[in-house]
Amino acid sequence: MRVPSDLPPPRTERLRLVLGANLGLLALADRLRAHWASHAAANGLTTGQVRILLTLTPGESVVMRSLAADLDFDASNLTTVVDRLEQRGTVERRSDPHDRRVKALVLTAEGERLRAAFWRGLVEDPGPLAPLDEADLEALGPMLNALNPDT
Numbered sequence: 374m375r376v377p378s379d380l381p382p383p384r385t386e387r388l389r390l391v392l393g394a395n396l397g398l399l400a401l402a403d404r405l406r407a408h409w410a411s412h413a414a415a416n417g418l419t420t421g422q423v424r425i426l427l428t429l430t431p432g433e434s435v436v437m438r439s440l441a442a443d444l445d446f447d448a449s450n451l452t453t454v455v456d457r458l459e460q461r462g463t464v465e466r467r468s469d470p471h472d473r474r475v476k477a478l479v480l481t482a483e484g485e486r487l488r489a490a491f492w493r494g495l496v497e498d499p500g501p502l503a504p505l506d507e508a509d510l511e512a513l514g515p516m517l518n519a520l521n522p523d524t
Contacts, residue, residue: 374399401501408500416491417461421446421454426463426480426488434467434477463487 374396376382383389406420413423424444429435441451455478458464463484469475480488505513 404501408498409495412491412495412498415494416487418487418491419454421450422458422463423491425451425454425458425478426484426491429464429478429480429484429488431480431485434479436469436475436477437466438475440478458484461487 376392376396383392409423410420413420416423418426425440428440428444437451437455438448440446441448444451446454455464455466459466461483462481464478465481466476467479469477502510502513
């Protein structure tokens with residue numbers, strides 16, 4: 374992203390450096406999103422579908438309301454994405470035995486296969502981080518962890 378010339382520059386050198394880092398991280402985030410999206414598309418998935426598949430654990434069910442909250446999805450949007458995953462045979466909706474209004478999701482065997490295929494492709498492709506050597510990657514990890522203390 375180019376800084377608009379009509380806007381004032383940062384007041385201090387530190388703030389100039391922060392702005393440069395922010396813009397660089399935003400550009401990298403866009404490239405990382407595109408990287409994930411290309412791996413999702415290679416498996417016939419959207420990034421939203423991949424997020425759901427990766428959140429589900431094989432053999433466990435997750436209440437759709439909880440899944441929507443965890444992924445910051447609107448409930449109606451989650452339903453649409455889950456409908457498509459269910460049509461592909463990758464997830465199954467199950468009613469709660471105590472409250473039939475509550476629906477939970479479970480990965481099917483096809484869902485587990487597709488989830489694993491996406492993950493294998495992603496982890497074998499360094500994507501936007503390919504130019505970094507091992508020392509750079511070892512230094513980058515702790516810096517990113519410092520910026521994301523909740524992870």
